[in-house]
Amino acid sequence: MSDVQQTVEVLPKLSSTKKKKPVGFYLSATWIGTVVFLAVFGWLLPTRPWDSADYDALGVKPFSPNHPLGTTGDGYDMLSGLVNGAKISIFVALVGVIIGGSIGTFIGVTSAYYRGMYDRVVTMIFNVMLSIPNLVLSLALLSVLAYSDENNPTTTSRRVGVLMLSLTIVVVPILGRIGRASALQWAGREFVLASKSMGTSNASIIIRHILPNVAPAILAIGFLAVGSLIIVEGSLAVLGIGVPGGASWGSMLANGRGNIAYSPHEVYMPAMAIALTVISCNWFGDYVRRALDKRESKI
Amino acid sequence: MAGSGKAHMRPDGDRVLTVEDLTVEFRLGKDKIVKAVSGVSFDLIRGETLAIVGESGCGKSTLGKAILQLPKPNSGTVNFLSTELTTLGKKELRDMRPAMQMIFQDPVSSLDPRLPVSEVLAEPLKVWKRGNQIEIDAKIDELLNAVNLDPAVVRDRRSYEFSGGQCQRISIARALALEPTMIICDEPVSALDVSVQAQILNLLQDMKDRYGLTLIFISHDLAVVKAVSTRVMVMYLGKVCEVAPPDELYKTTRHHYTRALLASVPIPDPDRPTSSQLIQGEPPSPLDPPSGCRFRTRCPAATEKCAAEEPQLREVAVGHFVACHHPNES
Numbered sequence: 001m002s003d004v005q006q007t008v009e010v011l012p013k014l015s016s017t018k019k020k021k022p023v024g025f026y027l028s029a030t031w032i033g034t035v036v037f038l039a040v041f042g043w044l045l046p047t048r049p050w051d052s053a054d055y056d057a058l059g060v061k062p063f064s065p066n067h068p069l070g071t072t073g074d075g076y077d078m079l080s081g082l083v084n085g086a087k088i089s090i091f092v093a094l095v096g097v098i099i100g101g102s103i104g105t106f107i108g109v110t111s112a113y114y115r116g117m118y119d120r121v122v123t124m125i126f127n128v129m130l131s132i133p134n135l136v137l138s139l140a141l142l143s144v145l146a147y148s149d150e151n152n153p154t155t156t157s158r159r160v161g162v163l164m165l166s167l168t169i170v171v172v173p174i175l176g177r178i179g180r181a182s183a184l185q186w187a188g189r190e191f192v193l194a195s196k197s198m199g200t201s202n203a204s205i206i207i208r209h210i211l212p213n214v215a216p217a218i219l220a221i222g223f224l225a226v227g228s229l230i231i232v233e234g235s236l237a238v239l240g241i242g243v244p245g246g247a248s249w250g251s252m253l254a255n256g257r258g259n260i261a262y263s264p265h266e267v268y269m270p271a272m273a274i275a276l277t278v279i280s281c282n283w284f285g286d287y288v289r290r291a292l293d294k295r296e297s298k299i
Numbered sequence: 300m301a302g303s304g305k306a307h308m309r310p311d312g313d314r315v316l317t318v319e320d321l322t323v324e325f326r327l328g329k330d331k332i333v334k335a336v337s338g339v340s341f342d343l344i345r346g347e348t349l350a351i352v353g354e355s356g357c358g359k360s361t362l363g364k365a366i367l368q369l370p371k372p373n374s375g376t377v378n379f380l381s382t383e384l385t386t387l388g389k390k391e392l393r394d395m396r397p398a399m400q401m402i403f404q405d406p407v408s409s410l411d412p413r414l415p416v417s418e419v420l421a422e423p424l425k426v427w428k429r430g431n432q433i434e435i436d437a438k439i440d441e442l443l444n445a446v447n448l449d450p451a452v453v454r455d456r457r458s459y460e461f462s463g464g465q466c467q468r469i470s471i472a473r474a475l476a477l478e479p480t481m482i483i484c485d486e487p488v489s490a491l492d493v494s495v496q497a498q499i500l501n502l503l504q505d506m507k508d509r510y511g512l513t514l515i516f517i518s519h520d521l522a523v524v525k526a527v528s529t530r531v532m533v534m535y536l537g538k539v540c541e542v543a544p545p546d547e548l549y550k551t552t553r554h555h556y557t558r559a560l561l562a563s564v565p566i567p568d569p570d571r572p573t574s575s576q577l578i579q580g581e582p583p584s585p586l587d588p589p590s591g592c593r594f595r596t597r598c599p600a601a602t603e604k605c606a607a608e609e610p611q612l613r614e615v616a617v618g619h620f621v622a623c624h625h626p627n628e629s
Contacts, residue, residue, distance in 0.1 A: 190403040191411045194470070197367050198423040198477060199396035208422075212413045 100171030108179030216292030223285025304612035350528035
């Protein structure tokens with residue numbers, strides 16, 4: 001039988017149809033870039049030492065010549081505090097999301113793919129974990145794991161380690177559920193069945209077909225999770241069980257809240273750093289999600 | 300109608316596939332079991348195209364997947380190229396897979412949107428280590444040319460950049476990559492425009508002649524079936540009703556269900572009176588199928604015998620088998 005040679009007309013490439021990116025994208029990307037830069041290279045900058053007080057300048061207002069963002073009532077420089085705090089705030093949140101997200105995605109995607117008893121147990125555990133508010137869960141984990149009394153005080157590095165561990169555990173069910181929901185949808189597609197019927201192993205179906213398709217959802221929610229972990233870290237510090245001594249933004253907030261009446265910038269500065277970072281993460285995550293969704297919505 | 304039996308089997312033919320008493324059940328809660336396919340038997344002679352027809356939910360697609368052991372059937376035997384598939388271990392079953400491939404209904408869902416066409420077609424070749432990168436590239440070009448797509452244009456594009464018909468061509472190319480003996484086509488043209496349907500059907504026919512394939516063609520569209528098949532098997536609620544060559548089946552329809560199915564094919568003539576032979580009502584729930592003949596609740600010729608006794612397939616003309624106590628006399 002004869003068949004007409006197909007003329008292949010294809011949709012225009014995505015790049016030509018791309019809309020201009022919203023201003024929010026550039027603002028949030030710039031802010032995230034700055035914060036990450038400060039977190040990584042901040043210690044190279046010629047700022048004052050963050051942990052030694054300038055006793056000639058107690059409670060200086062912002063925009064003063066020696067202290068651009070002012071000082072605390074005890075004479076600690078706000079700018080160097082913020083630069084140094086970025087390190088722990090960002091580091092703790094990123095490590096939590098990357099490790100917790102990887103574990104959660106792995107568990108979620110495999111449970112969606114294999115179903116059965118494994119899936120039921122995983123879903124139940126995720127649901128139980130998600131029913132406990134983030135803050136309460138990390139509070140409980142932290143107070144058990146970093147318990148200290150007068151005889152054995154907990155070191156700062158141990159506190160940071162335990163903080164990261166508890167934030168990681170908080171993230172596992174959040175990204176695990178997203179990964180599971182997304183993988184469920186993809187695992188039902190016929191190309192998965194086609195791969196099975198040609199003898200591709202389950203492991204390589206998951207790696208080659210399911211994970212790349214699940215990645216956009218995980219990535220977008222991952223950015224949101226970074227934002228919420230920064231908040232959890234701050235909240236824990238304010239409750240007095242985070243990183244001590246003003247070493248993170250939350251910790252600076254906690255130290256400054258006693259002085260809010262006469263030097264409010266001690267609270268505003270770290271609070272604004274946290275707020276801007278969280279908003280940027282949400283915006284950026286949202287943008288990533290929309291950019292990656294386009295491809296699917298074209299079908 | 301809708302009975303069991305093996306009168307239509309051809310033990311002396313060059314059989315590629317022999318399915319006997321195949322049953323697939325789905326568990327829906329504690330005591331609810333749906334028998335999607337119950338006791339179906341048929342065989343497939345090398346080079347033929349067996350069409351499996353029936354309305355939605357009669358178990359056609361489930362049957363197709365059960366033959367590929369995705370998932371394994373609950374009981375019955377599937378003998379493919381003299382190998383019993385249902386009892387094979389994981390590894391041995393995997394070794395059989397290249398010889399049996401499947402083409403699916405939804406052309407877009409059949410292709411991974413993240414992968415360019417060259418990767419889609421390379422997957423089966425890489426899984427089975429068929430040659431090095433240069434040989435695989437050459438094979439991909441050959442496959443794309445075979446399905447009338449220009450490799451230079453198509454290779455690096457992804458599935459969402461193609462129309463349904465083009466996606467289906469790529470699916471066919473993928474199914475051909477491992478040079479299978481048998482391809483199960485699960486409603487391969489149902490999701491396509493009528494003009495594209497003809498192209499894809501012609502393509503399947505070409506590929507069949509060129510690569511010496513044996514096809515199972517699952518469809519609900521009797522017009523399509525007539526065009527492609529050499530043998531038609533009509534299914535109702537997981538059972539076989541009638542088996543016959545298409546010309547015979549369309550000329551002298553013996554089964555009441557097949558007759559109703561044929562009468563439901565729309566004919567573009569506004570003056571034509573509405574057929575009185577259209578069956579009434581919905582198919583009964585497969586959770587609780589009727590006793591005896593499964594079609595009796597909607598059958599115009601049903602008697603008490605139909606409720607008491609399940610009809611067996613029997614030969615009513617040469618090569619024409621029907622499972623009915625009171626077949627049409629035509």
